[in-house]
Structure formats: structure tokens, C-alpha cells
Amino acid sequence: MFKYIKNDLPASIVVFFVALPLCLGIALASGAPLFSGLIAGIIGGIVVGALSGSQIGVSGPAAGLAAIVLTAIGTLGGYQNFLVAVVLGGIIQLIFGFLKAGIIAYYFPSSVIKGMLTGIGIIIILKQIPHFFGYDADPEGDWAFFQVDGENTFSEIINSINFISPGATLIAVVALAILILWGQVLTKKSKIFELIQGPLVAVVIGIVYYSLTQGNGTWGISQEHLVSVPVPDSFDSFLGFFSFPNFSAISNPEVWITGFTIALVASLETLLCVEATDKLDPEKRTTPTNRELRAQGVGNMLSGLVGGLPVTQVIVRSSANIQSGGKTKASAIIHGFFLLGSVILIPTLLNKIPLSVLAAILFIVGFKLAKPSLFKTMYQAGWKQFVPFAVTVVGIVFTDLLVGISLGLGVGIVVVLIKSYQNSHFLHIEDKSNGAHKIKMTLAEEVTFFNKGAILKELDSLPENSYLELDVRKTRFLDNDIVEILEDFSNKAKNRNIDIKIISEKGEIENPDSYIEFFNLRPKKSA
Template sequence: MNSSNPFKNLKKDIPASIVVFFVALPLCLGIALASGAPPFAGLISGIIGGILVGSLSGSQLGVSGPAAGLAAIVAVAITDLGGFEIFLVAVVIGGLIQIVFGLLKLGIIGYYFPSSVIKGMLTGIGIIIFLKQIPHFFGLDKDPEGDWNFFQIDGENTFSEILSIGEYISPGATLVGCIALAILLLWSNVLQEKSKFFEIIQGPLVAVAVGIIYYIITSDAVYWNISEAHLVNVPVPDGFDSFIGQFKFPDFSQITNVDVIITGFTIAIVASLETLLCVEATDKIDPLKRVTPTNKELIAQGVGNVASGFIGGLPITQVIVRSSANIQSGGKTKMSAILHGFLLLASVILIPTLMNKIPLSVLAAILLIVGYKLAKPSIFKQMWSSGWRQFIPFIVTVLLLQFNFLLGVGVGLALGIIITLFQSYQNSHFLHAVESDVSGRHIVKMVLAEEVTFFNKATILRELDNLPRNTYLELDVSNTSYLDYDVVEILDDFREKAIYKEIDIKLISERGIVENPDSFIEFFKLRPKQDKFKFKRYK
């Protein structure tokens, strides 16, 4: 079976798309609310992210839509630019810039994110999802879904919100949330192993259906009912004209406004970075280990943002919450992302009233499991066992991500680069001292690494300066494919010092052995046409 054929895996993709739909629905609405935008704008970007971006994307499991990481930027931009219609111009500009990024092949940046930072991002987001859903699970819904910031728009922070649950707990919402959680755990841990029927009909669909039934049955109850404040709130149009009236269009008279252009660049850069990070994270947890073409992804995201901006949607990125839910639910191809977009569209047009009977605590139960799977305790144990070079960027990313997405990833990435440079500093060569020969001379063998750059200058210089007098140095570059010019200069300077310290140098390369070369610079520049020496010329 072709695992990437969008029509040969519908048995897996359709159930997965339903789960992603239930995860995406409250997030699209919540992120719009957190951004200070109309709720319908979040649904527009979710629909376009699923159908259009999903169709154009080269990612098989990535799901795109409105991103919580852009909520703060969007909220400030709408206020500063003077209106939502002007902000939409910036979204269109941002999309066009992303298309240019893709054409310029800038997607290659995504391949340079350290694995420890990617795992830290996944784990950190998992913790955020889990913690943010606890209040919703118990019926405390003051802070909207999709507000991932530590300092929330309702004036609380992540922990103070959890601590105040006791004052606002809703018995009905809590009960149906517990029932939904029990169904989800029973479905995934027991029933799916019993029959294929339970693989086709997903637990989240059953949990949502039970939640709707519970709401209808208890609507007249005094103590166990669920108020409208604890339900999904999809905009319900009165008719066709009312539905069309929800679409907003850009005010292109402001397209030359410098502030609008700057906002467009900001959206393009942040959305592109978030997308590339999520692409790397999604590919890492893809069971089939497929690789997403990042340049194609930037173009797809750009087209999506242009379309979203044209009809009143929020900026779009690939988002790890929906992507990981897709993978955890057994999605196999991009068809699951596309179908989730059609489900969002159908819910808005055909059944908004039914959608508004879904308890938020039921959706919180689904997200609790998504968050836990992303941040399992075993991941911390695994990263600790990998050593401090992996663990430090990982844990710093996890901790700082709780406060700000870009801060966590940025600092984690900086640490990863510093540690990589430190490793490069340490691993530039192998030094082996041999016992003195019959004449009493020290024999030292120095083998240079495959690639030696200017970052290795200090450690090589230190080793050479520490060689004692009357030493016989065997310098082996036979396995070196790249030697930076700065390092060659160090070797040449040392050659002159060696004369005064009575140090003889034996240079070993693929071209042969040279005793006390007259010039390292000239040696490495010499490359006769008939010679098959593969050494890359330093630049």
C-alpha cells in the first residue's frame, strides 16, 4: 500500500480527521478571541489551512490553521493599524513574502534546528496543553481556548487559574468531562484492541456525542446542567446574507502604509519560523519518518495566508497541536488534514446549532490526552540519559516555552548552537602520546578530524604550544576532508616555532608522507592535475 496516496488510506484518515476537527474547532474560535478578532476569522483560517494549505503542502501529517503563537502579534496589530480590515492587508502581504521565501529556498533553515530543541518544543507544548485544559475540564472557562500564554488575557496566569478552580467548578461540566475521559481511555487502551470497528469509530467522536446527549438530557436540571458559557460558541447566521456578512475584506487603500508592510514582514517571519519548527517536529513523530519539503511548505503557507487575508481570516501556520492529534489518531496522509477543513466548513454552514451543544469539558478531555502523549514522563528520562549536551537545551526550551513560544525556542536554539561549537572545539583532533624512542625523544601523534574549521583554532593551538621540546610530531590529515585556512596558518606558524623547540614534524596525508614540510600553506595549495588527492581546498 502506498502510504502517501491520499485515497488509499481513507479508513485511517477519515477517523483521524474527525478527531482533528474536534481539536481544531474550539482552538480556531479561542485563538480568534485571544487575538481580538471576530470568531468567524478563526474558522476561516482553519478551513483554508485544512483544505487549501493541506492540498498544496508536501507534509503528509501536518495540519495548518490559526496559531496561538501569533495571537499577541495579531492583537497588537489590529489595534495599532486601526482596524481589522487594514490588518488583513498585512496578512496578504505576509503571505506573498512567504511565497518569496519558498522560491528563494529559505526553507532549508528548518533542517538546522537541533533535535533536543525540537523535542523540547514538543514536550513544552504538551505541558502547556495539559495545564491549560485543566480549568476547562472542571468548567472554568473564563480564559478562551487557544490562549497558550502564561499570563492570560483574563488577568490570571496558568497556575493561578488552576488554583482558582474550586471557586468556579461546574458539577455538570466536570461530570461529563470525566465520562468523556473514561470513554477515551477505554477506547484507546482496551476496545481498539478488541475489534476493528473501534478503530473506524474513534473514541473522541463517541465522547462528543455523549457530551451532546448529556447536555440535552440535563438542560432542565438545576445542579447537573451545563450552562451556555461552558459550550462551544460557533457563530450562527440568520440566513445567507447574514452568513456572507461575516466575511471581511482587506482595505487595500492602506497597502503602501509603512506600518502595514512592517506588520506583513513580521507575520511572514514569525509564521515561517513556527511552520518550519512544526514541520521538523511533525516529521520527527511521523511513524513512517517521511520528510516534508520545506520550501514547498513555505509556498503552501504563503498561498494560504494570501487567501485567508483576502476573505477575513487570521494568519496561518502549521500547528503542532493539531498535527500531533492527527498522528496520535492514526492519520496516514494529507487527506486527514484536508477532510478536517471540510468538516469545519460543514459545521459552520450546516450544523452550527448542533456544534454549540458540545461541552468544552469534553473537548478538554481530548486535549488532555493529546498533551500527555506529547509530554510523557519517559521523555524526560530519555533526554536525561542522552547526556547534558542534549538535556540542557531540551529542558531550557521546555521551561521557557511556558512563558513564550519564540523565547523558549530561541534560547534553546542558541544553547544548542553554543554546545555544538563547544563539541566542535573539543573534537577537532585526537592526540596520542607514545613513549619516548631509543634516542629519548617524545613521540606524539595528532590526528585531525574530518572537518576542521576556525572554531577549532584555539584547541589545536593549545595542544601544539604544549608540546615539549625535542618532540617528534606525527600530524595525520589523511582522513580530513576540509581544513580551514585559519588552521593551516596556525600549522605554518607552528612550523617556525618547531625549529627553535627542536620539534620535527611528520605530515601524513593521502598524498604521502612529508618530513618537516617547508610550508603548510604551499603544501595544501599544491594540487597537480594527475594527483587524485581529494582534499577540499580551504576557502
């Protein structure tokens, strides 16, 4: 696991700086204690990272569950009752893993997964614009279009124009320049710049800037524009940050419904993220999805037992890990230990990090996910790839992750149906003499009820006095609905003086008495 520590250690530092504000922001957006987000981040890094089969995926609290958590805390009568649902959700995820439900991940089209990555990249950039300029009214981790404060993504950007903080903006611009210079120039000059990551330098400069300008009315950075980690006064107060589930609420049916909802949504988000990160992985490794579900189940059980938010594998941290050169799961585990150590040892120092600097880091992550060249590539791949891709991107930006994925998947299914309709058969007019038409119709390898409309349309358009050769030698599955269409058409054919010859593996037959009987007598390997 530590073979690539020179790659994984710098990557874990970047993931740590990305994860820290997100853990706190998602907790705030969820209406949960701030420390609960950190607990979920620590467990997602250390426990899930160790148990998972993913080499580059990073787990932690997920923005996609924030709305569910916010509603459930109120519905269930408190955070401790909600924690019971988190534990139950983890148990249900374990069951999903043992039932091999992870196979669901392989049924999402590539165009939808690419659209998901691009949509998330665009959202990261849009959501970080206000933070970049020092407007932090909306918490980090609120990724939905309609936000918890009643605003939406674009209105929040417009509002930020009236609340620009000069100091936060200045250090954000400096940090962004450092990151671009580091990535485009310095890392190519010397190996030392590969070991010391640009984001770490940007954060250090941000802390120094805040310390030097403290008290300056114009160029200083006020407290609300900094990271806000809970600071314990003593060991006892640190233990007081933890919450424990109230298992007396387990008899409440609402707790079980919430637990199942958490398990279902968290599993789906995890599987989508696994599919996406595997595509981003330069090594093109494949994550065992059932093992991932079991790892997430254990993580959620432990997180619920000690007061943490639900955990999933998350694309923002995973993509930051990949882009920073992470090679193995060591980077995810080390980032978890960084989170743990920092909240115990240096919470005061963490609270000097400007959020605008972290926004600059996330700008780079978002841009790498949503490169303009990808739109051109998908467009050149044809409309069957581009339309589901574009719908997924727009859906994610203007709604949320799961709705956007659902819209893209729905459009992808419609595209498949359209192509299935178009490719059900091949029709060829071979001869046209003395007013007679000799027509050959070759059916596809698989013909289902989706193809009923196309085949029925062709049959009804055949002219009178025609001779139809129906070639089914390549057909390996013929739906009973299609056979019934042929049965019904045989009566119409007699009235229109149309003769039909079927060419099959068994031989040829003209105007069979019963199509249903004929096709049922075909060899079992065929339809």
C-alpha cells in the first residue's frame, strides 16, 4: 500500500484541504452538529479507505444526502434518533453488498457518467465563485441548485458582487496564480515541486496573509470568511463533541424508512462515483462494487454509532486525489488521519485558513473535470452520445446529482429504444416487374415488443400483389408479440393477394397456416 507513498502523501494533503471545508459545510447544510461532518470524513478516510477495494476513491459525508438528513432530523425528533437510522442504513448496505447489488453500477451508460463528471465540475466552479470573492452566506457542500438559504446558484453569484471582500479576493487571486504556475511551469522544472504540492503552498500563504493583515479594515479577512473547526477547551469538551444514537427510537417505523432511504441513496451515489473514478483512473483499475458496498456499510454503521453523518464515496475528493497524483488507497487513509490529527492538535491553526484560498483549489479541480474539449469530443461522437451527456450536465447543474443522473439515464434509454426501432429489420425491394413487387425483409438478431411499431408499419405499407420473403435465419430471439403481428398480418395478406415465404434455419415455407406454431417449433437456441 505504501509503494507509491511519494505520490500518495502529497495527494492526501490536497484531499485533506478539499475535504476539511466540505465536511464542515455539508454538516451545516444538513442541520447537524459541525463535528458530525468531521467524524464522517475521518471514518470515510480511515475505515472505508482501508476496507474498500478502490485504490483512488475517497469517502466522506455527501452533499447529495444533505436534504435527506435535514428533513429526517426534524421528522425523527432529534439528531440522536437520526443516528439510529444511519446505523440501520449501514446494516442494509452490508446486506446489499452480500446480495451482490453492486452490479447496478455497470448499467449506467458511459455518456451519462461523463456528463456526471462534467456537471459536477461546472457546479464546483459556480458554487465556489461567491467564496472566491469572500461571500460565504451559503455553506460549503450545498451543491443543489436551490440552496438552503432560499437562493439559487446564479442568484448567489449575483449577490456576491455586492459583498466582495477585498482581502479574501486578493489572497484568492494570489492562490489561484500559485496553483496555475505550480501546475503548468514549476512541476516541470524540478522534482521538489512535485513533492511539495501547490495547494499546500497556497494554504500556507493564505494563513500568513490572514495573520499579517489581522485588524486591517480593508485588506484584512474577517472571521466569517475562514474555516471554522470546533475547538475543544479540554479532553472532556472534545468528547462532548460526539453524539450517540438513541436506540429506543428503533421501534419507530419512520426510523426504518429513513434508514432504508439512506442506504439506497448512499449506495447509488457510491456506485455512480465508483464508475466515474474508475474512468478517471490513469491505471484503469476496476473497483469491486460489492466489496465497496460492504465497506460503505461498515463505515455508516460506525459513523452512526459515534455521531457522524452518513458516508458515501464522493467524486469531488476522489477527483482531487486523482488529479494530485494519488496512486493507492494510502492517500485516502492518510487524509483521514490528517483530519483526525488536525482537529485534535491544531484546530486553532486550521481556523486561520481563508475559505477563498480553498475556493481557488476547487476551481482547479472543477476545471479539470469540465474541460471544454470534452464537449467537443462528445459532440463529435454523435447525437446518441451527446444528447444523454448534455441532458445529464444540464440536469445536474439546475437540479441536483441524482435528478440529473436520472434524466440522463432516461434520455439514454429513449435513445436505445429509438435505435432499436430503427434497427429491427432490413427491407429490400429486389424486383419490380409486371406490377409485382418482390420484397425481402430480414429481421435483426433480437426482435422485441419495442420493434412492433416499425415492423407493423412496414407490413401495412406493402403494396397489393406482392411477394414477401421473411428471412429469420439470423434471429436468435423473436418476441411473441412480433409472432402475433405476423399471425394477424397473414389474414390481411390473403385479402391483398400478398404471398409470404419464411426462410429459417429449418428451411423455407410459404404461407404457413400458423406462425405461432411455426416459430414455437424452431430450435430452442433460436427464438
